[in-house]
Amino acid sequence: MPASVDLTYGEARTFRPLRFDRVKADSKDAARDVESVLELVLPKPNGSHHRVHEAMRYAVFAGGKRLRPLLVLNCARLFGVEPHRALRVAAAIEALHTYSLVHDDLPCMDDDDLRRGRPTTHVAFDEATAVLAGDALLTLAFEVLSHPDTHPSADIRCQLVSHLAKAAGNAGMIGGQMVDMEAANHPFDAPEVVSLQRMKTGALFEFSCEGGAILAGALASDREALRDYARDFGLLYQITDDLLDVVGTSEQTGKTVGKDQRQGKATLVSILGVDGARKEAERLAASAADKLDRFNDKADVLRELPFFLLDRES
Amino acid sequence: MPASVDLTYGEARTFRPLRFDRVKADSKDAARDVESVLELVLPKPNGSHHRVHEAMRYAVFAGGKRLRPLLVLNCARLFGVEPHRALRVAAAIEALHTYSLVHDDLPCMDDDDLRRGRPTTHVAFDEATAVLAGDALLTLAFEVLSHPDTHPSADIRCQLVSHLAKAAGNAGMIGGQMVDMEAANHPFDAPEVVSLQRMKTGALFEFSCEGGAILAGALASDREALRDYARDFGLLYQITDDLLDVVGTSEQTGKTVGKDQRQGKATLVSILGVDGARKEAERLAASAADKLDRFNDKADVLRELPFFLLDRES
16 A cells, blocks of 8 residues: 555545535634634733743644534534534633643653644743643633533533533543553554543544533433434544554644554554555444434534545645 | 741740641641542542543642642631532642642653652653643542532532632633743742732632632622632742741651742742741731631631641641
């Protein structure tokens, strides 16, 4: 297999190419809208501690696909949630996601110099500032969720705080990163890799989808369907990420590539091979879309998104 | 001035020594009770990510004075709040305080090897685990506060989350640490040091006192009185901390001493001198106690605590 930059999935392309334009347009709108809310909720650089504000903004406004906000907005739309509320949840999740990138890139963690095509926060500032900016973004996520602007019902705000804390905490994202730190040269099998990824990236995808439903006070069965969707989606996303690490370039992805192999990290790509991983990604895309059967055509973007991801080049 | 280990404040000792036994007993009870709640809310080491659980527990159960829990419990008692609710707020604050110690001790921050008489978390484990354990403790604080066991009213739980996020965030504790990182060899004057300390340690003391009042849905004027008390208390605490760094020993304090001077950090002790700083601490103790005039004898421990701190040797 040549290290090609062509990530085309023939079948997916011929099968459902028509609605990708809509996904692209919706994705662009979501990014623009969540960035305008992030602009409002992030502190403006001020006072003698302005450096931490600058680092928070540097990390958040480095671009990024804003995929989690796209999920929040689309899932909230299924239930007719007012967009300005969904955007605050989306901004909180994006702030928290950014903190995880800043901390994961630290020299003592993945030691990465490049992220979203720019020097990582600890390179652009310094390690201490990066630790503090990450801490501040994590804390800000809970400040935003608990604010009455997010929802008039304190009960719903508390549910959001509680679910995000669980998704991002020791039994979710942080636990996954802990396992990942020990994954180098550890002979993980496929189920172990799936379990790791479900914690490390899956938990926040699950909250991104369920958050929209929580805002609406949706039925438990609807929430469960969205979590199931997010589970397939998150794993699919991780496989495409791992594929890019193998067959992509830094120019495309804006980050260091070839790392997993150098670090001897087991991924579904290293276990299943490139072709096997692609097949599994295609299977997950179809499975994710199926989970949305109960929703009508308002879920079209969510249905297409997994297939769109199969084609991602960054 | 000899580098004596005697921190006796003559006047304070003769003035109000009688009730110190009660402060000591109350302090011991508070530590025991909050530790039993921390034991319940901290994850038991489990799964392939057990290392982060072990590090969280190592950091939290390293001893410590549990001063913030003591404040929460005593302030909650002023309003007749049920102890098991106050204890959950106290546990959340102690988890968050511990995270700040773990991150502040990192090599890229204060680079400390010794804390509470034991190797710091990144020394006992490793830097990556210490970053993650700190992140997990911060996240856990919000999980605990947002849980219905903390208070049946979601509105009150949300207020707690919101106030803690502000106290601990970029405009509070984290902002103060950012300024402190740049304080080495920076010619801060006394008002600048006071402003830094009010953010770095004061904000969490303020929330510790106000948290008890929030649990009770107390009057704004009562909450303001407790914040005023906490402001004096926090500054007094910081002065006694800085004094110990100058005249204490590592055996006494369980942490590295003489650091501020080596790092050229301005403190109220370096600006006012040891005697001047002691006088200012005494003034603040009296001022803090005065702020409690509106409360009856239920505030006795809170009134004595600042004077007790004047005598602290660790």
